[in-house]
Amino acid sequence: MADTPENSEDSRNAGKPARSGKPLARMGLDHGMSQVSLVETALSPLDYQPGTPLRHVSEFVYYDSQRQRRTGTVTVKAPGGLSPTDELVLYGMLAITFADPKPVAELTATPHYLCRQLGLPIGGDHYDRLRESVHRLSEVVYRNSAWWDRQRGQHRDVGFHFLSHDLPTADERRPEEQRREPWTILWDPLFFRLMDTSRGFVWFDFETFRALKNPAARRGYLLLRKIFHHRETTPRFDMCAFATQQLGYAAGLEPKSIRQKLKSLIATWQEQGIVDPDADPDTFFERQGPGQWTLILRRGPRFAEPAARPSLPAARAADHPSYEILSHLELTHQEIVEIQTRYRDHLVYVVRAAQISQSMQRQTGNSTDARAIFREYLERIDARGEDAMAEIERNRSRTIYERRKQEAEEEWARRAQLPERADESIAEAVFRHTFEFPDFETWQAGEESGL
Numbered sequence: 001m002a003d004t005p006e007n008s009e010d011s012r013n014a015g016k017p018a019r020s021g022k023p024l025a026r027m028g029l030d031h032g033m034s035q036v037s038l039v040e041t042a043l044s045p046l047d048y049q050p051g052t053p054l055r056h057v058s059e060f061v062y063y064d065s066q067r068q069r070r071t072g073t074v075t076v077k078a079p080g081g082l083s084p085t086d087e088l089v090l091y092g093m094l095a096i097t098f099a100d101p102k103p104v105a106e107l108t109a110t111p112h113y114l115c116r117q118l119g120l121p122i123g124g125d126h127y128d129r130l131r132e133s134v135h136r137l138s139e140v141v142y143r144n145s146a147w148w149d150r151q152r153g154q155h156r157d158v159g160f161h162f163l164s165h166d167l168p169t170a171d172e173r174r175p176e177e178q179r180r181e182p183w184t185i186l187w188d189p190l191f192f193r194l195m196d197t198s199r200g201f202v203w204f205d206f207e208t209f210r211a212l213k214n215p216a217a218r219r220g221y222l223l224l225r226k227i228f229h230h231r232e233t234t235p236r237f238d239m240c241a242f243a244t245q246q247l248g249y250a251a252g253l254e255p256k257s258i259r260q261k262l263k264s265l266i267a268t269w270q271e272q273g274i275v276d277p278d279a280d281p282d283t284f285f286e287r288q289g290p291g292q293w294t295l296i297l298r299r300g301p302r303f304a305e306p307a308a309r310p311s312l313p314a315a316r317a318a319d320h321p322s323y324e325i326l327s328h329l330e331l332t333h334q335e336i337v338e339i340q341t342r343y344r345d346h347l348v349y350v351v352r353a354a355q356i357s358q359s360m361q362r363q364t365g366n367s368t369d370a371r372a373i374f375r376e377y378l379e380r381i382d383a384r385g386e387d388a389m390a391e392i393e394r395n396r397s398r399t400i401y402e403r404r405k406q407e408a409e410e411e412w413a414r415r416a417q418l419p420e421r422a423d424e425s426i427a428e429a430v431f432r433h434t435f436e437f438p439d440f441e442t443w444q445a446g447e448e449s450g451l
Contacts, residue, residue, distance in 0.1 A: 028116070028117060028118070028119040028206060028207060028210070029092055029095050029096070029117050029118070029119075029206040030205075030206060030207075031095055031203050031204065031205065031206055032088075032091040032092055032094075032095045032203070032204050032205075032206040032209055033091055033094040033095040033098055033201060033202070033203055033204075034091050034094065034201075034202045034204070034222055035194070035195060035200050035201060035202060036148050036150075036200040036201075036202055036226050037144055037146075037147045037148050037200065038202075039202055039219070039222040039223050039225075039226050040060040040072070040074070040223070040246070041058035041059070041060050041074045041245055041246060042056070042058055042219055042245065042246060042247055042248030043056070043076050043082060043084075043087060043140075043142075043248075044056050044076060044078070044081075044082040044083070044084060044086075044248060045248050045250065046084055046215055046216055046247070046248040046249060046250075047250060048081060048082070048083040048084060049081055050081055050083075051080060051081055052081050053077075053078070053079050053080070053081065054076065054077065054078040054079075054081050054082050055075070055076075055077050056075070056076045056077075056078075056082075057073065057074070057075050057076075058073075058074050058244075058245045058246075059071050059072065059073055059074070059241075059245050060072050060074070060146075060245060060246070061235075062146050062148070062155060064155065065153075065154060070146065072144065072145050072146030072155070073143075073144075073145045073146075074142070074143065074144050074145075075142075075143040076140060076141070076142055076143075077140070077141040078136060078139055078140045078141075079139045080135060080136045080139050081136060082136055082137075082140060083133065083136065084215030084218075084219075084248065085133070085215065086133045086136055086137055087215075087218070087219075088118060088209070088210070088218075089118060089130065089133045089134065089137065090137055090162060091209075092114075092117060092118040092206065093107060093114070093118075093163075093185060094195065095203075095206070096109070096114075096117060096321060097185075097187065098195070098196075098201075099320075100347070101344070102344075102345055103196060104348050105186060105187040105189065105192040106184060106185070106186055106187075106348050107184070107185040107187070107321065108182050108183070108184045108185075108321065108322075108325065108348070108351045108352075108355070109182060109183060109185075109321035109324070109325070110180055110181065110182050110183065110321075110324050110325065111127040111130055111131070111181075111183060112127075112180070112324065113321050113324045114130060114183070114321075115127065115130060118130075119206070119207075119210045131167060134163075134165050134167070134183070134185070135165070137162050137163055138161070138162070138163055138164055138165050139161075140161060140162050141159070141160075141161060142159065142160055142161070142162065142191075143158070143159040144157070144158055144159075145157050147194070148200055149194070149200070150200040151197050158190065158194065160188045160190040160191040160194075161188040161191070162187070162188060162191055163185050163186060163187050163188060163191075164185075164186040164188070165183065165184065165185055165186070166183070166184040166186070167183045167184075168181040168182075168183075180324075180328055182325050182351070182355055202222060202225055202226050204221070204222060204225045208221065208272055208274075208302075209221060209222075211272070212268065212272070214265065214268065215248070216247040216248065216249065216261075216265055217265050217268050217269065219246065219247050219248065220246070220247055220265055220269065221269065221272075221274055223246055224269070224274055224275070224297065224303075225274075225303070228274075228299040228300075228303040229303070231299075232298060232299045233296055233297065233298050233299065234295075234296055234297045235296075236294050236295070236296050237294060237295045237296070238292075238293075238294060238295075239255065239258060239259065239262065239285065239292075239293035239294060239295045240253075240255060240258055240293075242262075242295055243258045243261065243262060247265075249261065254291075255291040255292070255293060259285065259293060262295065263281045263282075266281045266284060266297070267281060269297075269300070270300065272300075272302065273300040273301045273302035274300045274302050274303070275297050275298065275299070275300045276297075276298040276299065276300050277300055277301070279298060284296060284297055284298070317333075317336060317337045317340055318333075320340060320347075321351075322336075322340060322347050322350065322351050322354075323336055323340070325351055325354050325355065325358075326339060326350075326351075326354055328354075328358055329354060329357060329358065329370055329371050329374055330371065331371070339378070343378070343381065346381055349381050350378070350381065353374055353377035353378065353381065354374060356373075356377070357370045357371070357373045357374040357377065358370060405437050408437050409437070
């Protein structure tokens with residue numbers, strides 16, 4: 001039965017504490033998201049070498065505004081290497097970000113939420129692997145000599161990072177809290193703008209993407225998704241170039257080996273209905289000479305109908321990354337739904353306010369005070385929007401400053417009571433009897449610079 005306001009899940013959960021035994025979000029995204037230029041080439045070799053610096057160069061064919069055949073070049077640099085499975089994390093986090101009607105370049109979510117949405121296992125070791133993937137992605141420098149900007153109707157020479165990150169330091173003393181500590185992903189400004197305005201999205205079925213365990217099959221699926229969106233067959237690919245440039249196989253493989261690997265991939269795509277399942281895979285290949293083959297694939301039933309952009313935003317309040325963060329303030333389900341609705345255009349500030357409130361809750365151990373502080377922050381956001389966050393952050397810094405100053409003063413008083421040692425220097429004696437602490441502005445400058 002279709003959900004109505006009376007029988008919808010949000011209505012049924014109204015008033016219940018959000019931190020119930022029920023899952024906070026469904027298992028896995030419906031759709032992943034990439035961009036036409038990102039799927040044109042492999043971002044990294046299939047042979048992942050952990051910790052080994054990567055410089056990966058690949059090429060693709062495109063046609064300029066004069067319909068002249070050109071070759072574009074993609075260069076990916078990754079100091080910590082780049083695993084093919086990192087693409088699942090990248091495209092999943094992009095889908096979560098752009099699920100909002102007015103997406104912003106900041107995604108804050110718990111590792112528990114991210115793992116669930118990405119279809120990854122839950123738990124400490126798995127959070128560590130997700131953390132490592134985010135670290136690798138944050139180090140990537142991407143350059144594309146012919147990025148397709150659909151809005152401008154032209155190819156552009158672009159270079160950017162994917163993202164920056166702000167993660168809590170791993171704390172082995174509180175492993176049970178790992179799932180609850182929010183992570184913040186900040187998309188590179190140019191990358192985010194290109195994704196937000198280029199209108200060259202590639203939306204794809206995320207369950208199918210995860211089901212393709214072979215990274216080459218995943219990359220091929222995205223490329224075929226982009227091509228089969230508007231035509232029944234692929235262009236005529238050079239077989240070896242397709243395998244190395246688009247899928248990431250090693251360039252030194254023999255053509256015979258490449259052909260066998262591609263036939264195996266084609267069989268996988270046929271099982272998923274991506275490629276014509278009734279055709280003999282051999283018919284997709286055409287021999288051009290000794291060791292030279294071309295490849296043309298035909299569209300399968302999965303893409304028989306034109307694909308519409310997924311319905312956004314997410315259908316349930318609990319599917320939004322803010323839900324789990326707000327639930328840690330022990331708000332009811334209905335309260336969270338009302339906050340998400342009222343502050344739809346300011347959720348990034350609401351989440352920051354919730355994080356600050358939770359930080360104070362951990363320090364005081366009083367959840368009632370934390371909720372009261374959070375409500376006060378919401379009132380400020382109502383009145384001043386983005387400007388309120390600068391004030392909130394400054395007040396938070398002032399609170400931390402006063403606490404640190406008090407701790408330092410208590411430590412000074414303790415040392416001043418210690419008996420003088422016979423070998424104590426004059427400098428040590430002066431230190432014990434003189435309390436010094438920087439003023440707020442000096443202290444804050446030191447905190448921001450990491451000193």
